Amino acid sequence: MHLKHRIEGQFCIVRVHGDLAVQGVNQLKNYTKPFLDDRSLKGVLLNMEKVSIIDSTGLGLIMSIAKTLEQNHTKLVLCHIQHQAQEFLTRTFVHELLEIYPTEREALEQLIPDS
Numbered sequence: 563m564h565l566k567h568r569i570e571g572q573f574c575i576v577r578v579h580g581d582l583a584v585q586g587v588n589q590l591k592n593y594t595k596p597f598l599d600d601r602s603l604k605g606v607l608l609n610m611e612k613v614s615i616i617d618s619t620g621l622g623l624i625m626s627i628a629k630t631l632e633q634n635h636t637k638l639v640l641c642h643i644q645h646q647a648q649e650f651l652t653r654t655f656v657h658e659l660l661e662i663y664p665t666e667r668e669a670l671e672q673l674i675p676d677s
Contacts, residue, residue, distance in 0.1 A: 563587045567597070571674040572604040573639075575666065579612040582620030582647075591623055598630045605673065606631060609666050611642035616650050628660060637661070641669040 563580030574597045580586050582596050606625040606627065611673050612615075616624075626636040643651060663669035 565590065565593045569591075569603075570670065572602065573607055573670070573673055574600070574603055574605075575670075577609045577612070578649065580612050581615040581617075582610075583615055584619045585616040587619045587623045591626075594627060595636045598627065599632070600664060603636055605637040607637060607639045607641060607669055607673070609642050610640055610644065610647060613647055613667075614644050616647045621650070621656065623656060624656065624660075628640070639663065639669055639673060641666050669673065 563578070565576060565578060567574055567576045569575075572598035576590075576597070578590060578595060582590065594606065597603060608624075623641075624638070631638050639661045640651075642665060643662060649655075651662070661669075661672075663672065
């Protein structure tokens with residue numbers, strides 16, 4: 563798994579490259595931990611454009627990140643979900659719990675006015 567991030571406004575955008583399954587979950591968990599504790603951020607945007615598979619372990623991490631951010635009065639937003647991963651999120655009703663946008667640009671337009 564390869565991870566990169568940037569800060570835009572008060573949001574951290576994390577680009578995830580690789581499957582969000584058993585092997586990649588710990589990497590993403592460790593990578594995002596500093597952002598989860600950063601009180602200056604309003605949220606984290608996970609760009610999932612390069613993620614083709616999300617399994618139950620990956621889903622658990624997504625929900626854990628969302629819960630941690632919610633407790634800190636921030637939020638988790640997803641974008642660029644690939645077809646197979648989107649089907650999994652739909653079957654598990656995660657799409658009803660989290661904001662999911664088709665593209666990073668659309669997500670940022672909603673999250674950061676005038677972006």
